[in-house]
Amino acid sequence: MRTFLPVLLFLLITCLSYGQSGKLKGVVLDNSKKSIPGVTVLIKDTKIGTQSDSDGVFELSNLNDGNYTLSISSIGFKTKELPVTIAQNEVDLNTITLYEGDEILREVLVQGESENKFSRNQTAYVAKLPLRDFENTQVYSTITNYLLKSQIVTNFDDALKNAAGVENLWTSTGRGGDGAGYYSLRGFSVQPKLVNGLPGLTNGTINPANIERIEVLKGPSATLFGNAVSSYGGLINVVTKKPYVGTGGELSFTTGSFGLNQVTGDFNTALSKEKGIYFRLNTSYATERSFQDAGFRKSFFVAPSLSYKVNNNLSFSFYGEITQAEQTNPMFLFLNRTAPTESKNMKELNYNYKLSFTSNDLTLQNPTQNYRVEMDYKLSDTWQSQTLISKSATSTKGYYSYLFDYGILGNDTFSRFLNKQNEYTGTSDIQQNFIGDFKLGTLRNRVVLGLDYFTATATSNGTGYAFYGNVTPEGGSSGDDPFTPKVVETTAYPLSTAAVDAVLARQGVSNAKSKYNIYSAYASDVLNLTNNLSVMVGLRLDHFDNQGDIATGEDNYNQTTLSPKLGLLFEPVTDKVSIFANFQNGFTNVAPALVGNPEAGPQTIKTFRPEQANQIEFGIKTNIIRNKLNATISYYDIRVKDQVMTDPTSPFNKIQDGEIYSKGFEIEVNANPVRGLNVRAGYSNNDSKTTKTDYTDILDKRPLGAGPKTLYNFWANYEAPGGKLKGFGLGLGFNGASERYAINYVSTGDFMLPAYTVANASLFFQAENYRIGLKLNNAFNKEYYKGWSTIAPQTPRALLANFTYTF
Known part of the structure; x- marks a missing residue:
């Protein structure tokens, strides 16, 4: 027996060791036979998995004998499932090819150390087809969810501070029609008008609880996206969180200065594993008070999303964002654009920025809904059909007021005007894309062919604006209406709903409804002439049908525009360095105008061509040291022509002859120099002016919407990867801008807002299932201002604390 037991034990250990000696290995390539790093390789229904290395190679060892299903997935590629049998040996799968497709259903990621958490190398939205940043001739900034978490970001304005060359002009007012925030680019x-590559509206600030990342596309982008959601400077695309295979989520609570309290939840689960149906819900409730004497915002947000993978060829997705928000509209000081300003800077203005000049009794409600449905069907290994439908609706109800310096009463007196808003904007969009990845001979083509129908309807049932007293920047008040000859020394204008309603009762109520439609077709092709040289060619045919006020046909008009795009990219060092150049186009539809001297007879309608903006840009992108250093350096030159302006020879005529010139350069760096340290930095310099116009007030002047000439941002986040301090970390950073004009017309003179640099810092502890963090914004309590013919004080020092539990 003593001899038999050791032999039995030896045989048992041998059998166990042989039973777990199976090994799987392989290499993952894309359709062009390039390796794909960071691919998730997962054995289904287990927690066993790994990721491919920089050469696309993966290996799984110590596997029991048996039959398995291997799931191989990567963002931007279609998931592949392979049956595998292991029987006491090594199984070499050799090469596995993933075909590119949209980001429909994300596989759960195997936990591991990411090389560069502040950057993202691939997206299916910027080019409307899966394309690595390194292969794209257009410049764009990506703000990742990890970056937002490391900074404990609770609002959209703070999130966009991480994009090089982006500056907040004014925050969301909640006003109907254009209540979202404005940014210079x-x-x-x-304005942010794109969600998951489709039109999405908001009359209030965007809730960051459902943001997976933010993509800021630089330069005119009308060729693929049209002019309804983009500007000549670029566009902002918000990518939302999507369902993934698995069950999990997180709960988070953030509290801080000025009454900030925010609770967010994120839950993902399978409704049916067998049918491939997964559901995710993100939700948030937040309240916050102003740092001024009055002002608040509260919001409830819920975002359901559903993914149904019918089979390997067909997928459906649904995404929704529903917001109920109430706020006081922020009170800017609007400077007069036609009369000389009395003060030339903040010191002369003597502004008490702690005064809000409003009341918590006067609020705006901003309910917003965005819905999207996506259907992806794999036609073949080289072609995919993508059908997209989106609907958006946003409303504004409540009291809106503004302060304007009419230059009549003197002493930097600002008159308050207010109305009662009752506004609605609704949009619908239908897109059909055919996305191909194929070869013609030896030339690889990545093609998108698309049709797009967009319609927008706006209704206005608000009151007219009524005068409601005056204020001075230091806090004085009076009741003298600047537009009446009578001088009123003192009059009480209480900021209450009852008093305001009594004044607005004498105002008329509008009943207006307008609508326009856009019909578009577009095509884009990324053609690889060699392994290192590619060309991107794109063209959009856009037909704008304006129905204007639906009660009359007098303001109807339509225009048809061609919008081209061309890019060239060369990789002198494959997958490491790319040199690019591009030509990009944007346009604006211009309404007809009445021309002719009315004393000489009836005026006539004159039509115009769409206004055009063309950009020439070149630069370099790097992806070196195994994705540890991503940098983009670019120079651009944008020229806007065909602006409609008054004829210098006749005030009764309009000519299409105005021009704007904008040029500059940008640098953005994302680095992971050592394990645990992630760095993001950006710098931009922009020179912009109106070069041709008969309106001499602005000739050779920097447009107010151009923002500061120089912008810079930096954030470094370090998390100890091991040792006794494992999980502890800190973050340090700053944002800054050069001085900029709040107003700079010849007739008004200049009002200059000072330059600023604002420092921020954080401390945190990251454990397996929870995270605790502290964040100090505006650490040195810098007093600074932003504006766009306005003066808006920014938040002083604020402390935030966050606790997040992950399950």
């Missing part, structure tokens, strides 16, 4: 104003 490459010398032009832009």
Whole structure:
């Protein structure tokens, strides 16, 4: 027996060791036979998995004998499932090819150390087909969810501070029609109007609880996206969180200065594993008070999403965002654009920025809904059909007021005007894309062919604006209406709903409804002439049908525009360095105008061509040291022509002859120099001016929407990867801008907002299932301002604390 037991034990251990000696290995390539790093390789229904290395190679060892299904997935590629049998030996799968497709259903990622958490190398939205940043001739910034978490970001304005060359002009007012925030980008104003590559609206600030990443596309982008959602400076695309294979989520609570309290939840589960149906829900409730004497915002947000993978060829997805928000509209000081300003800077203005000049009794409600349905069907290994439908609806109800310096009463007196808003905007969009990846001879083509129908309807049932007292920047008040001859020394204008309603009762109520439609067709091809040289060619045919006020046909008009795009990219060092150049186009539809001297007879309608903006850009992108250093350096030159302006020889005529010139350069760096350290930095310099116009007030002047000439941002985040301090980390960073004009017309003189640099810092502890963090914004309590013919004080020092539990 003593002899038999050791032999039995030896045989048992041998059998166990042989039973777990199976090994799987292979290499993952794309359709052009290039290796794909970071691919998730997962054995289904287990927690066993790995990721491919920089050469696309993966290996799984110590596997029991048996039959398995191997799931191989990567963002931007179609998931592949392979049956595998292991029987006490090594199974070499050799090469596995993944075909590119949209980001429909994300596989759960195997936990591991990411090389560069502040950058993202591939997206299916920027080019409307899966394309690595390194292969794209267009410049864009990506703000990842990890970056937002490391900074404890609770609002959209703070999120966009991470994109090089982007500056907030003014925050969301909640006003109907254009209540979202405005940002300067490459010398032009832009609003966030794109969600997952489709039109999405908001009359309030965008909730970051459902943001997977933000993509800021630089330069005119009308060829693929049209002019309804883009500007000459670029566009902003918000990519939302999507369902993934698995069950999990997180709960998070953030509290901080000025009454900030925010609870967010994220839950993902399978409704049917067998049928491939997965559901994800993101939700948030937040309240926040102003740093001023009045002002608040509260919002409830819920975002359901559903993915149904019918089979390997067919997938459906549904995404929704529903927001209920109430806020006081922020009170900017609007400077007069036609009369001289009394003060030339903040010191002369003597502004008490702690005064809000409003009341918590006067609020706006901003319910917003965005819905999208996507259907992807694999026609073959080289072609995919993508059908997209989106609907958006946003409303504004409540009291909106503004302060304007009419230059009549003197002493930098700002008159308050307010109305009662009752506005609605709704949009619908239908797109049909055919996406191909194929070879003609030896030349690889990645093609998107698309049709797009977009319609927008707006209704206005608000009151007219009523005068409601005056204020001075230091806090004085009076009741003298600047537009009446009578001088009123003192009059009480209480900021209450009852008092305001009594004044607005004498105002008329509008009943207006307008609508326009856009019909478009577009095509784009990324053609690989060699392994290192590619060309991107694109063209859009856009037909704009304006129905204007639906009660009359007098304001109807339509225009048809061609919008081309061309890019060239060369990789002197394959997958490491790319040199690019591009030509990009944007346009704006211009309404007809009445021309002719009315004293000489009836005026006539004159039509115009669409206004055009063309960009020439070149630069370099790097992806070196195994994705540890991603950098983009670019120079651009944008020229806007065909602006409609008054004829210098006749005030009764309009000519299409105005021009704007905007040029500059940008640098953006994402680095992971050592394990645990991620760095993001950006710098931009923009020179912008109106070069041709008969309106001499702005000739050779920098447009107010161009923002500051110089912008810079930096953020470094370090998390100890091991040792006794494992999980502990800190973050340090700053944002800054050069001085900029709040107003700079010849007739008004200049009002200059000062330059600023704002520092931020954070401390955190990251454990397996939870994270605790502290964030100090505006650490040195810098007093600074932003504006666009306005003066808007920014938030002083604020401390935030966050606790997040992951399950």
